[in-house]
Amino acid sequence: MTRVSVDDDNRIAVLSPHWKSWAEAAIRQMAPGWQDMTASLGSLQDTLAGAVPPEDVVEEATVLMERARALLEPYEVSGSEQIFGRLLTSATRGQTFSPPLWVDRYEDDELAATTRFGRFHAGNNGVVHGGAIALMFDDALGVTSDLGGRERSRTASLKVDFRSLTPLDRVLEVRVRLTHLDGRKRTLHGTLSDGGRVCAEATGLFIELRPEQQ
Numbered sequence: 722m723t724r725v726s727v728d729d730d731n732r733i734a735v736l737s738p739h740w741k742s743w744a745e746a747a748i749r750q751m752a753p754g755w756q757d758m759t760a761s762l763g764s765l766q767d768t769l770a771g772a773v774p775p776e777d778v779v780e781e782a783t784v785l786m787e788r789a790r791a792l793l794e795p796y797e798v799s800g801s802e803q804i805f806g807r808l809l810t811s812a813t814r815g816q817t818f819s820p821p822l823w824v825d826r827y828e829d830d831e832l833a834a835t836t837r838f839g840r841f842h843a844g845n846n847g848v849v850h851g852g853a854i855a856l857m858f859d860d861a862l863g864v865t866s867d868l869g870g871r872e873r874s875r876t877a878s879l880k881v882d883f884r885s886l887t888p889l890d891r892v893l894e895v896r897v898r899l900t901h902l903d904g905r906k907r908t909l910h911g912t913l914s915d916g917g918r919v920c921a922e923a924t925g926l927f928i929e930l931r932p933e934q935q
């Protein structure tokens with residue numbers, strides 16, 4: 722397997738031409754502090770989800786958040802121009818919706834990475850919400866589906882088996898393999914583990930897009 726690290730240019734070198742130009746267009750538009758800004762938003766989401774502040778703090782935090790929203794609003798662009806989620810060289814992709822994926826190694830048909838879920842992705846009982854786990858798998862399997870210069874694909878089906886509770890605030894291992902290739906159909910299998918314990922497994926069917934579907 723090839724070793725890569727976060728924000729390593731090697732990571733963009735493995736992208737198919739579509740993903741490469743999609744990511745590069747976003748990187749060209751990005752102000753220098755973008756990654757710090759989205760990291761702050763991620764921390765804010767985790768901190769807010771885990772806090773029980775008094776009334777004055779709620780009021781002040783609301784004013785500050787509204788101020789940030791109003792600052793950004795005049796710069797709204799169309800979906801095809803946005804930066805959020807398009808920084809494929811970064812573990813977070815410059816977004817806070819899905820958890821980060823720190824890629825350790827990859828081959829054309831395999832990915833080894835780590836992830837971590839914060840309080841924002843908590844369900845009940847202080848563990849990770851199942852929907853957040855499915856979200857992480859969709860990303861991890863989707864990335865692996867399009868490795869090796871393969872054409873762009875889209876999730877047709879994603880099945881998740883929850884094997885044991887997934888802890889918050891821990892670095893967890895993600896392994897994905899492309900297990901079957903049949904024309905435009907790609908089947909991928911992924912696991913999410915905490916040490917040796919499997920927390921969840923996923924099987925996904927990704928379909929290579931026809932030119933008119935791009």
Ligand SMILES: CCCCCCCCCCCCCCCC(=O)SCCNC(=O)CCNC(=O)[C@H](O)C(C)(C)COP(=O)(O)OP(=O)(O)OC[C@H]1O[C@@H](n2cnc3c(N)ncnc32)[C@H](O)[C@@H]1OP(=O)(O)O
Pocket residue numbers: 732735736740809824827859860863864865867868875876877878904905906926928930931934
């Ligand atoms: C190191 C770093 C590298 C990074 C590198 C890349 C970076 C990358 C980052 C982004 C990573 C994000 C990853 C998120 C990805 C989404 O979340 S995508 C959003 C969610 N998905 C959707 O919205 C899809 C909606 N559905 C569709 O658009 C269409 O149904 C599809 C999936 C394109 C398929 O439609 P179609 O092309 O018309 O396919 P169709 O001809 O009907 O079927 C083709 C074959 O698939 C089968 N099939 C289709 N659907 C199904 C199904 N649900 N179940 C079973 N079989 C099915 C058909 O039976 C058929 O089989 P055959 O007859 O050929 O044997």
